[in-house]
Amino acid sequence: MVFEVVTSADTPELDDQTAEALREVWPEFIFHDPTSRAYVGRVETYFPRFDLRLLDDGAVVAGAWGVPLRWDGTVADLPDGYDGSLVRSVEDHERGVAPNTLSIMAAAVAAGRQGGGLAGRVLTALRERATEAGLTAVICPVRPTLKTRYPLQSMADFATWRRDDGLHLDPWIRTHQRLGATVLVPALRSMIIEGTVAEWESWTELAFPQSGDYVVPQALATVHIDRDADHGRYQEPNLWMRHR
Numbered sequence: 001m002v003f004e005v006v007t008s009a010d011t012p013e014l015d016d017q018t019a020e021a022l023r024e025v026w027p028e029f030i031f032h033d034p035t036s037r038a039y040v041g042r043v044e045t046y047f048p049r050f051d052l053r054l055l056d057d058g059a060v061v062a063g064a065w066g067v068p069l070r071w072d073g074t075v076a077d078l079p080d081g082y083d084g085s086l087v088r089s090v091e092d093h094e095r096g097v098a099p100n101t102l103s104i105m106a107a108a109v110a111a112g113r114q115g116g117g118l119a120g121r122v123l124t125a126l127r128e129r130a131t132e133a134g135l136t137a138v139i140c141p142v143r144p145t146l147k148t149r150y151p152l153q154s155m156a157d158f159a160t161w162r163r164d165d166g167l168h169l170d171p172w173i174r175t176h177q178r179l180g181a182t183v184l185v186p187a188l189r190s191m192i193i194e195g196t197v198a199e200w201e202s203w204t205e206l207a208f209p210q211s212g213d214y215v216v217p218q219a220l221a222t223v224h225i226d227r228d229a230d231h232g233r234y235q236e237p238n239l240w241m242r243h244r
């Protein structure tokens with residue numbers, strides 16, 4: 001195994017391979033966040049140095065990306081979460097506000113390579129890039145992987161669930177903790193995804209015959225379906241963590 005970290009900007013020839021390796025680890029609905037759609041193009045243009053790929057013998061095995069933004073270090077000044085970080089980073093950049101913080105937006109490890117510490121490797125590389133860029137804080141609206149099994153519990157409650165060794169019950173939160181991160185607060189409006197009932201049915205491969213709240217695979221909370229309004233809404237809660 002020969003690991004190498006590269007940016008997406010330096011390796012456009014790996015775009016297709018990256019999409020193929022990493023896209024399948026996400027649920028389809030995640031790709032229909034309108035805020036993400038509105039901002040991610042500019043993020044790619046403005047901040048390619050924080051879009052990393054981890055290669056093993058030249059093949060893409062993991063990726064992680066973040067956005068630089070201005071944060072005053074208080075809980076009150078945290079962005080709303082994922083969507084909020086995207087908006088703030090782009091608007092700060094366009095207004096000429098100097099960033100001081102990296103918000104880690106996502107990390108993904110190829111399906112066949114999970115559980116081998118690769119996420120820690122790519123997160124560490126991303127933190128190093130933040131330091132090199134003069135950013136003094138690293139925060140992350142973490143999407144706890146185990147929360148998908150507890151969509152009915154609140155993120156505030158889930159945030160408190162620890163194992164006997166003091167580490168969190170959630171493996172993805174544990175990976176951050178092992179890198180020295182601590183939990184700040186839930187990000188209750190981290191990502192908002194809306195669509196017609198037919199769109200939600202196609203994204204989830206479920207039928208929603210009547211209005212109500214539905215448990216959906218790989219969602220961290222329920223999806224609210226309103227058949228009369230032909231509308232489905234998902235508000236994803238994440239958990240803000242701060243790295244050392």
Ligand SMILES: CC(C)(COP(=O)(O)OP(=O)(O)OC[C@H]1O[C@@H](n2cnc3c(N)ncnc32)[C@H](O)[C@@H]1OP(=O)(O)O)[C@@H](O)C(=O)NCCC(=O)NCCS
Pocket residue numbers: 025026105106107108109110113114115116117118119120142143144145171172174175
């Ligand atoms: C979350 C993710 C990035 C973790 O990457 P990773 O390199 O596998 O992480 P690690 O090797 O550090 O493993 C972290 C913990 O998760 C556990 N784990 C990893 N893959 C797992 C899987 N498929 N199922 C269950 N547990 C798993 C590991 O055992 C480890 O737990 P431990 O604390 O008991 O050792 C990866 O699983 C992934 O890409 N998931 C899909 C995308 C995602 O949800 N990203 C996070 C939101 S941004």
